[in-house]
Structures are given as C-alpha cells and as structure tokens.
Amino acid sequence: MSLEKIKKVSGRSVYVPGNDIDTDRIIPARFMKCVTFDGLGEYLFYDVRKDSEGNDKEHPLNEPRFFGASVLISNANFGCGSSREHAPQALYRYGFRAVIAESFAEIFFGNCCALGMPCVLATQESIKALTEIINAAPKTEVSIDVVNSEVCAGDLKFPVEIPVGAKEALTNGRWDPIAELQEAEDSIDDLVIQLGYLKKS
Amino acid sequence: MAKNLFQKVWDAHAVRDLSNGQTQLLIGTHLIHEVTSPQAFGMLRDLGVKVKYPERTFATVDHIVPTDQREQPFSDPLADAMIKELAKNAEEFGITYFDLSTGKQGIVHVVGPEQGITQPGTTIACGDSHTATHGAFGAIAFGIGTTQVRDVLATQTIALGKLKVRRVNVEGSLRPGVYAKDVALHIITLLGAKGGIGYAYEYGGSLFDSFSMEERMTVCNMAIEGGARCGYVNPDQKTFDYLKGRPYAPSDNEWESAVDGWKSIASDPDCEYDDIVNIRAEDIAPTVTWGVSPDQGFSIEGKVPDPMEQTDENERLSIQEAIDYMKLESGQPIKGTKIDVAFLGSCTNGRLSDFREVAKYLKGHKVSPDVKAIAVPGSQIVDAMAKQEGLDKIFSDAGFEWRAAGCSMCLAMNPDKLIGEQLCASSSNRNFKGRQGSPTGRTILMSPVMVAAAAVCGEVSDAREIFQFDAG
Ligand code: SF4
Numbered sequence: 001m002s003l004e005k006i007k008k009v010s011g012r013s014v015y016v017p018g019n020d021i022d023t024d025r026i027i028p029a030r031f032m033k034c035v036t037f038d039g040l041g042e043y044l045f046y047d048v049r050k051d052s053e054g055n056d057k058e059h060p061l062n063e064p065r066f067f068g069a070s071v072l073i074s075n076a077n078f079g080c081g082s083s084r085e086h087a088p089q090a091l092y093r094y095g096f097r098a099v100i101a102e103s104f105a106e107i108f109f110g111n112c113c114a115l116g117m118p119c120v121l122a123t124q125e126s127i128k129a130l131t132e133i134i135n136a137a138p139k140t141e142v143s144i145d146v147v148n149s150e151v152c153a154g155d156l157k158f159p160v161e162i163p164v165g166a167k168e169a170l171t172n173g174r175w176d177p178i179a180e181l182q183e184a185e186d187s188i189d190d191l192v193i194q195l196g197y198l199k200k201s
Numbered sequence: 202m203a204k205n206l207f208q209k210v211w212d213a214h215a216v217r218d219l220s221n222g223q224t225q226l227l228i229g230t231h232l233i234h235e236v237t238s239p240q241a242f243g244m245l246r247d248l249g250v251k252v253k254y255p256e257r258t259f260a261t262v263d264h265i266v267p268t269d270q271r272e273q274p275f276s277d278p279l280a281d282a283m284i285k286e287l288a289k290n291a292e293e294f295g296i297t298y299f300d301l302s303t304g305k306q307g308i309v310h311v312v313g314p315e316q317g318i319t320q321p322g323t324t325i326a327c328g329d330s331h332t333a334t335h336g337a338f339g340a341i342a343f344g345i346g347t348t349q350v351r352d353v354l355a356t357q358t359i360a361l362g363k364l365k366v367r368r369v370n371v372e373g374s375l376r377p378g379v380y381a382k383d384v385a386l387h388i389i390t391l392l393g394a395k396g397g398i399g400y401a402y403e404y405g406g407s408l409f410d411s412f413s414m415e416e417r418m419t420v421c422n423m424a425i426e427g428g429a430r431c432g433y434v435n436p437d438q439k440t441f442d443y444l445k446g447r448p449y450a451p452s453d454n455e456w457e458s459a460v461d462g463w464k465s466i467a468s469d470p471d472c473e474y475d476d477i478v479n480i481r482a483e484d485i486a487p488t489v490t491w492g493v494s495p496d497q498g499f500s501i502e503g504k505v506p507d508p509m510e511q512t513d514e515n516e517r518l519s520i521q522e523a524i525d526y527m528k529l530e531s532g533q534p535i536k537g538t539k540i541d542v543a544f545l546g547s548c549t550n551g552r553l554s555d556f557r558e559v560a561k562y563l564k565g566h567k568v569s570p571d572v573k574a575i576a577v578p579g580s581q582i583v584d585a586m587a588k589q590e591g592l593d594k595i596f597s598d599a600g601f602e603w604r605a606a607g608c609s610m611c612l613a614m615n616p617d618k619l620i621g622e623q624l625c626a627s628s629s630n631r632n633f634k635g636r637q638g639s640p641t642g643r644t645i646l647m648s649p650v651m652v653a654a655a656a657v658c659g660e661v662s663d664a665r666e667i668f669q670f671d672a673g
Contacts, residue, residue: 033277035239082330083344084346085346106399111346111348165223168222177221178248178351180360181358185356188216188356197254
C-alpha cells in the first residue's frame with residue numbers, strides 16, 4: 001500500500017480558541033449514530049456552531065472570511081475526552097488537513113496521524129502571534145513544514161514540535177500502519193501462543 | 202533490572218519496533234461495542250482481510266441501547282441499525298457477542314471484569330477511552346480509535362509509542378463519606394486534565410491496597426480524564442479472589458500457574474518511575490466539579506472561582522467560559538446549587554457495590570419532587586444481583602427509576618438525555634459541554650452517595666450532612 005508522503009501542508013487557517021476542547025464538542029455524540037464516517041463533516045462543532053433551531057451561532061467556522069480554511073488552530077489539550085475517531089474524521093471531512101495547537105490529547109493525536117492529518121505543537125506565544133495575523137488577514141496562507149518542524153505565515157516563522165514517530169510516519173507515507181503491522185504475521189502467531197492467549201492448535 | 206508492571210507487560214507484548222520508532226504491540230484482549238466498531242469492520246472488508254483471532258475479541262452493546270424499552274426493533278431506527286450491524290459483524294467474523302438475550306450484556310468495562318476476561322498482565326484494547334478501567338486488574342488497557350480497532354481485528358496488534366510511568370501513591374484511609382470516586386476526582390483536580398499526557402498511571406499505596414476491585418476500577422476508569430492513556434493497580438490477592446471461578450478466568454487446573462504468572466508481573470519493589478506523586482488519603486474531601494472539564498472541581502465546601510484571580514490568560518478564559526456555561530456565579534458556594542436530574546450509573550460507578558452503598562443511605566428517604574432520578578445498572582448481571590438483594594426496590598421506593606443495563610445518561614446516544622439547561626448530579630465521568638445530550642445541559646460529577654444526597658435535597662449537598670454517617 002503506498003500512501004502519500006505528507007511533508008508539507010498549507011492552506012488558509014481558522015482559529016478556534018480554547019483549552020481542553022474535547023471530542024464531544026468537536027462532534028457531539030448524537031451524530032455518531034452511523035455505520036460509516038461519510039457525512040460527519042456537516043456536524044463538526046455542531047453544538048457551538050448552531051442553535052437549537054439549526055441556525056448559525058457566533059463561531060469562527062461560521063464567519064465567511066474563514067470559509068475554506070484547511071488548517072485549524074487551537075490551544076492546549078485539544079481533542080481530549082472520548083477516543084472517538086469520529087472527531088478527527090469530522091475535521092477531515094469538513095476539509096481540515098492539519099491542526100496547530102499548544103498540545104493534544106494522545107488518542108486524538110494518534111487518530112489524526114492515522115488519517116494523515118498532522119497535529120503540530122506550538123508555544124502559546126507562537127499561537128498568539130499566528131492568530132493575530134490570521135484574524136487581521138484571513139487569506140494568509142499558513143504552511144506547515146512537517147520535515148523541518150516549522151510553520152510559516154506571511155512574515156511569521158516559528159518552530160513547532162512534531163513527535164518523532166508521527167513525523168517519520170507522515171513524511172515516509174507510513175501514517176496508516178496497517179501494511180507494516182501485517183508484515184509481522186509469524187511473530188504475532190508465536191507471541192499469542194507464548195503468552196497464553198491462545199492454545200496451540 | 203527491576204521493572205514496573207507497565208514495563209514488564211509492554212516488553213512481553215512488544216512484537217517489534219516499527220519504522221516510525223513506535224512499537225508494534227500485541228493486544229491480548231480486544232473488546233468492542235456498537236459505536237466505534239462498524240466503521241472498523243467496514244475498513245476490514247475494504248482491505249479484504251478477516252479477523253485474525255476472533256477468539257480474542259468480545260462484543261457487547263452499551264452506548265446506544267435504550268435502558269427503558271428493550272423490545273427490538275428499538276424506536277430509534279439509527280440505533281437499531283447500529284446494533285444490528287454489530288450482531289451481523291460478530292456473526293460473520295465469529296466473535297463472541299454478549300447481546301441482550303444472554304443476560305451478560307452491559308457496559309463493556311463492566312462486562313470484561315465480570316466475565317473474567319480482564320486479567321492481570323494482559324494488554325487490552327477497546328475503541329473507548331475508559332478502557333483504562335481494566336487496569337484495576339494489573340492489565341495495560343488502552344482506549345483506541347476506530348482505525349486501530351481495525352488494526353487489532355486484522356493483526357491483533359497496534360502501533361504505539363511507549364509511555365512514561367507515574368506512580369500515584371495514596372497513603373492512609375479515607376474519611377467517612379469519601380469514596381473512590383472522590384479519589385479519582387481529587388487526583389484529576391490536583392494534576393490537571395492534561396497532567397497525565399504521555400503517562401501511564403500506576404496507582405498504589407496503602408489506600409489502593411485496602412480498596413476493593415470495584416473501587417480500584419472507579420479510579421482507573423478516570424485515568425483518561427487526567428490525560429493518562431492508561432492507569433493500573435498492581436494485582437494482589439484481592440485481584441485473584443475476584444477472578445477465581447469467573448467464566449473466562451483460568452480453569453482450576455491452570456489456576457495456580459496463572460496466579461504465579463500474575464504475581465510475577467507486579468512492579469518490583471525497587472523499580473523506578475518517571476515521576477512519583479504522593480497524596481494523603483485524609484486530605485481528600487467529597488469532591489464535585491463546578492465547570493466543564495473534569496479538573497474543574499473542588500471539595501463540596503468549595504466556592505466557584507473568580508476568573509479575574511487568574512494570571513494566565515487562557516486559564517482565565519477557560520474559567521469564564523465554564524462559569525458562563527454552567528450558569529454559576531464566581532464566589533457562589535457549590536453547595537445549594539439546584540439540580541434537575543440525578544444519574545446513578547456508568548462504567549465509573551454502575552457496579553453492584555455502588556448501588557449497595559447508596560441503598561444503605563437512601564432507605565427511608567425520598568427523591569425531591571423536582572428531580573428526575575434514574576439508577577442504571579452497569580450490566581445485566583449487576584441488575585440481576587441488585588434485584589436479588591432487593592436494591593431495586595429501595596431505589597424505586599425512594600423515587601428513582603430503576604433501569605436496564607447500559608451507558609444511559611453518561612452520554613447522549615440513547616433516549617436518556619438532559620433537556621434544555623437541566624443540571625444533572627451525575628456519577629459518570631465527564632462534565633463536558635453537551636455531554637449528557639442537551640447542547641446546553643449541565644453536569645456536576647460526584648460520587649454515587651453524593652448523587653443520592655443531591656437527589657433527595659434537590660440541590661448539590663454534602664452527603665455527610667444529609668445522611669447519618671457513622672465514623673467507622
Ligand atoms: S458509561 Fe459512559 S464513559 Fe463508560 S463506556 Fe459508556 S459512555 Fe463511555
């Protein structure tokens with residue numbers, strides 16, 4: 001299986017401020033009643049974006065100047081809470097291809113990586129500087145250099161942290177691990193028996 | 202070299218190093234439920250592969266299944282479709298499925314231990330973040346995403362980066378009216394919702410030694426709310442006694458050697474940890490949350506914080522946002538906050554011991570007429586045992602609705618939901634915005650006995666003042 005090597009992601013961005021934005025907020029549980037992930041994009045951030053009648057509320061994603069953004073910016077502990085992959089799937093299907101935040105919850109981070117959607121960590125100051133630019137000039141192209149762990153937006157340039165495992169996986173086109181996991185078939189068979197999970201047949 | 206349990210289990214289950222530096226880890230036991238598995242089976246079909254070891258995956262329904270009306274088809278066609286999908290997948294791939302007709306259905310994290318599927322020294326994965334619950338048995342148990350559910354189905358392994366281990370030591374004994382749930386909430390408020398990122402938590406110390414398996418499960422369950430990927434307690438005699446004779450536990454002639462193996466995987470006395478936190482059990486109070494993140498909590502004596510006292514700007518915004526959402530005022534004591542709903546249940550506090558403990562105090566009291574109160578057993582077995590002891594009757598006499606097993610009002614995927622801005626005193630584990638079904642619904646997390654006190658008074662209350670607590 002050959003996957004795209006994700007070395008750089010660029011596009012317009014939008015800032016959704018807040019610490020601890022949890023996956024229930026990203027995709028409310030009631031929209032998880034589905035047997036496929038198709039169509040989840042529509043419900044991204046639904047309860048903070050829409051009122052009870054389904055009309056738009058004040059939210060960055062509802063502002064026309066941020067329409068078409070593909071890089072999401074947020075603060076600390078983004079994606080905490082439930083392990084639902086519906087959250088990264090909703091982001092992806094809405095059109096996001098990368099997230100910049102101060103930190104990420106681990107399961108969320110791994111789920112995003114497995115979709116080929118980089119999550120990169122920036123300092124609070126960098127995020128502040130970046131969002132000032134974006135809010136003043138929403139058309140600014142934000143570009144994430146995964147190889148060199150760097151983000152550029154207009155004149156602003158700052159380093160970001162990308163955990164080495166994720167970086168390797170993304171840049172080498174191995175972000176979906178299934179093929180590599182399948183290679184080890186024989187060792188798995190041995191270990192399952194050695195550890196007593198299955199009896200030798 | 203001396204090792205802790207996490208290191209031993211990890212090393213034993215490491216298949217190999219992957220090219221991205223992660224480890225390919227064998228998952229001994231895989232648990233699935235109706236919400237996060239259908240897409241994984243879909244991906245499996247797309248790949249054209251089979252489930253590698255169907256014997257090592259166990260399924261049940263919990264998230265979506267209604268807890269009042271149990272006749273199929275369920276009134277919600279989407280729910281009905283998802284449950285049928287799980288039944289179909291289990292059938293097609295030969296997976297053991299504890300469905301409603303088995304009498305063994307329940308919340309996946311209640312069912313695993315109850316069936317003896319959860320065992321020390323094993324690795325367990327489930328497409329659900331509260332999988333850490335199983336760590337109470339000295340298992341390394343991870344919540345995983347749907348793509349990883351696919352990976353486990355297809356290969357019985359996942360790719361994972363190794364975690365650091367933080368020992369959370371709690372010494373001493375709890376004051377009367379303080380419970381395992383308070384310990385869980387206390388640890389989270391102390392270390393923060395992000396404090397555990399990158400860590401596995403090893404819970405230990407004399408308090409955990411004295412804890413029952415149920416109490417250990419309650420604390421491990423909420424490791425994830427503290428940011429930790431998993432949490433565990435070293436296995437001991439209590440662990441073995443709990444497992445003995447359960448359907449999937451080792452049989453009598455394998456028992457001795459199984460126990461020997463389990464003993465050997467406990468952390469070595471002189472092992473090292475990446476971090477150690479010490480807590481005194483006496484310092485823990487009945488704890489409640491006031492905000493929209495599980496670390497926004499304090500003692501029942503607490504007053505809602507003032508955002509202006511925060512120096513960090515993001516922190517100030519978070520507090521303000523939480524106060525606005527919760528419709529509370531800075532400086533207001535949390536005690537006395539009016540509630541609309543009381544929820545007893547969930548994988549944190551929906552086990553027999555929880556209902557027994559509440560029943561002790563609830564007897565002779567009545568739920569306030571303004572409160573809707575529901576008690577939801579974590580599994581059909583908990584339900585049956587509670588009924589055998591007449592607990593259901595104590596609850597219904599007091600004005601609680603006694604329901605059938607499921608996740609119920611812990612999350613919003615079944616008919617049990619908050620309406621509008623209702624405020625719920627809840628024994629569950631998450632107080633996120635909208636978590637309990639209404640986009641403006643509000644949640645205050647607390648121990649089951651505190652939920653009962655709130656139900657009786659119609660407001661957040663100190664159970665120690667409402668019920669007669671003997672000092673012992
Ligand atoms: S009870 Fe709540 S937290 Fe536990 S598995 Fe069900 S939905 Fe998740």
